[in-house]
Amino acid sequence: MLYLLTGLIVFSLWLLHLLSDYRRRRLLYSTWRRLIRWEFWPMAAFYPPVIAFALLLGLRYRSLTLFTLANPGMPHAGIAMMSKSDILKGFQKREEHVAAFTVIAAELSLDERQTRLDHFMQSRSLSYPIVLKPDYGERGVGVGIISSPEEARDYLSGSSETVIAQEYVAGEEFGIFYIRRPSDRRGKVWSITAKLPTFVVGDGGRSLEQLILDDERAVCMARFFLRKFSERLGEIVPAGERFLLAELGTHSRGALFLDAGDRWAEELELAIDEMSQSYPGFFLGRYDIRVDNINTLKRGEGFKVLELNGVLSEPTHMYDPKHSLFYAWKTMFRLWSEIFRIGDENRARGSKPSSIGELIQLVREFRKQDKYEA
Numbered sequence: 183m184l185y186l187l188t189g190l191i192v193f194s195l196w197l198l199h200l201l202s203d204y205r206r207r208r209l210l211y212s213t214w215r216r217l218i219r220w221e222f223w224p225m226a227a228f229y230p231p232v233i234a235f236a237l238l239l240g241l242r243y244r245s246l247t248l249f250t251l252a253n254p255g256m257p258h259a260g261i262a263m264m265s266k267s268d269i270l271k272g273f274q275k276r277e278e279h280v281a282a283f284t285v286i287a288a289e290l291s292l293d294e295r296q297t298r299l300d301h302f303m304q305s306r307s308l309s310y311p312i313v314l315k316p317d318y319g320e321r322g323v324g325v326g327i328i329s330s331p332e333e334a335r336d337y338l339s340g341s342s343e344t345v346i347a348q349e350y351v352a353g354e355e356f357g358i359f360y361i362r363r364p365s366d367r368r369g370k371v372w373s374i375t376a377k378l379p380t381f382v383v384g385d386g387g388r389s390l391e392q393l394i395l396d397d398e399r400a401v402c403m404a405r406f407f408l409r410k411f412s413e414r415l416g417e418i419v420p421a422g423e424r425f426l427l428a429e430l431g432t433h434s435r436g437a438l439f440l441d442a443g444d445r446w447a448e449e450l451e452l453a454i455d456e457m458s459q460s461y462p463g464f465f466l467g468r469y470d471i472r473v474d475n476i477n478t479l480k481r482g483e484g485f486k487v488l489e490l491n492g493v494l495s496e497p498t499h500m501y502d503p504k505h506s507l508f509y510a511w512k513t514m515f516r517l518w519s520e521i522f523r524i525g526d527e528n529r530a531r532g533s534k535p536s537s538i539g540e541l542i543q544l545v546r547e548f549r550k551q552d553k554y555e556a
Contacts, residue, residue, distance in 0.1 A: 208395040212404040220507040221433070222402055228507075232514045239522040249518070250536040251525035252493045255463020258536045258544060259525075260492015265317050267346055269490050275460040281472075281486040282306045283348040285317060286338070295338045296331075299347050308349050310334075317344040327429060351472040351486045356442065356479065358450075358469045359497040360458050361520055364527040369458055369465070371451045372517075373497030376442040377470075380428040384419025391415035393425065400427055403436045439501040445476055453482025461490075465524050468495035493521060 216222040240246035253259040255272065267285045284302040286295045303312065314337050315325040324341070327350060328334045338345065355377040362369025382393040382400055394400045394407050407427050408415065419425050428436030458464055473485040497517060500510040529535065 205391075205395065208401055209404060212401045215402045219402070219503065220510065221439075221501045221503060228510070231511055232518065235515050236518050236522075239518060243522050243526055245525075245529070245535055247535040247538060247541060248525040248529065249493055249521045250541070251528040251533050252466045252521045253464050254528055254533045255461060256492050258493075258541065260467060261494045261541075261544070264492060266315070266489055267317050269492075270487070272461040272464070272490075273457065273487065276457050279457060279485060279487055281349050281351050281488050282308070283346050286345045286347055288342060288344045292335070292339050295345070296335055299334055299338070300331075302347055306349065311350045313346075313348040313350050314338070314341075315346050315348070316341070317346050325432075348488070351488065353472045353474045354476065354479075355470070355472050355488075357439075357498045358454055358471060359467070359495070359499075360454055360469065361466050361524075362455070362458065363520075363524055364465060364531065369455045371446060371454055373468075373499045374442040374445050375498040375501070376440045376445075377498075378438040378440060379426055380436045380438055381424045381426045382419070384421055384423045384425060386418065386421035388418070389415060390417045390419055390425060393419060394427070399438065400436075403428075406436060433498065433501055439498050441499040441502040441505065442476075443499060445480060447480035447482075449482040450480050451482075453485075457487075464490075465528075466521060467492045468498065 220228065236249065237246065240248060250259045250261065256264065256269065260269070267283060270280055270283060273280050284298065286298045290298065299312075299314075303309070310331075311327050311329050312334065313325065314328050314334065324343075326333075326337050328337055357373070357375035357377060358371055359373035359375075360369055361372045380400060380403070382390070382397050384393065388396070390411060391408065394404055394411075400407060411427075433439055454469065457469075468491045469487055470489045470491070471479075471485045471487050473479040478484040497513055499505075500513045525535065
């Protein structure tokens with residue numbers, strides 16, 4: 183009994199100490215918010231039911247790797263370790279809808295890489311900002327929006343990987359998930375996600391750190407933002423000025439995802455279908471695009487593809503805070519049912535799925551690249 187009482191006293195003192203500091207209180211609140219809101223759960227917490235469902239489908243279709251036939255035009259259907267540049271090159275018939283890019287090889291010297299970047303920008307009449315990112319990368323890791331030649335050189339000197347230089351496309355960002363069964367003449371836009379930047383607004387009195395901790399959305403990613411802006415936390419943001427915390431359209435980097443299914447339009451679906459059918463062997467995946475405004479997008483005009491993600495991409499509208507965990511699981515179950523059905527149709531047409539050994543080797547390569555998000 184004495185030990186229990188002592189333990190309770192020690193715990194109470196520790197809790198009082200923790201709650202006595204505003205920063206610690208808000209970080210504790212951040213942890214709580216991330217615990218009760220599934221959109222912030224790690225993949226290991228969200229995906230077990232999805233994996234179990236996929237295994238059941240594999241048994242039903244007599245092939246655990248049948249999902250690798252969802253996109254025969256991509257290595258292993260584009261599950262991971264894909265070359266972004268190789269995928270974008272698949273749209274040779276629709277180049278007007280692809281953000282201009284070039285590949286800067288890892289084996290080049292720093293001066294040669296800088297020269298390659300300069301030549302690309304001059305040949306395309308581009309000016310800063312420019313986007314630099316790894317050719318093999320996941321979930322926005324390593325992506326930089328570069329504002330000057332000095333920043334570009336710093337990025338290139340700090341990267342030992344093959345890099346893509348891509349034009350910076352201003353405007354609104356969307357994720358558009360597309361599905362077409364091989365037996366269907368036309369595919370469908372299955373999901374539309376509006377990707378919104380996260381920002382705080384200054385009041386001329388509070389520091390950046392205080393603004394992050396006080397904001398109900400930003401506090402959910404507080405530890406990430408406090409690390410990202412560690413050298414600027416003491417700055418006082420002028421009244422009415424927006425301080426951009428996350429511009430990249432990646433949820434794990436702080437972006438807000440909203441279900442934009444009500445923005446669907448016939449013209450948009452036709453444009454995405456034409457784009458998709460111009461890519462040999464592509465049936466399912468998510469486009470990350472930017473466009474001037476939603477009205478232009480609904481007309482199927484003026485959009486630029488930043489990336490195309492393969493079979494393991496998600497219909498990201500499910501990350502809208504209004505959607506429940508069970509809605510998200512239901513969405514993923516429907517998706518994987520389509521993935522296996524498409525794979526089965528492609529198998530009937532003579533394609534062969536990847537072997538388990540090939541996928542194990544792919545996982546090993548993925549781990550070597552150390553691309554997992556903390």
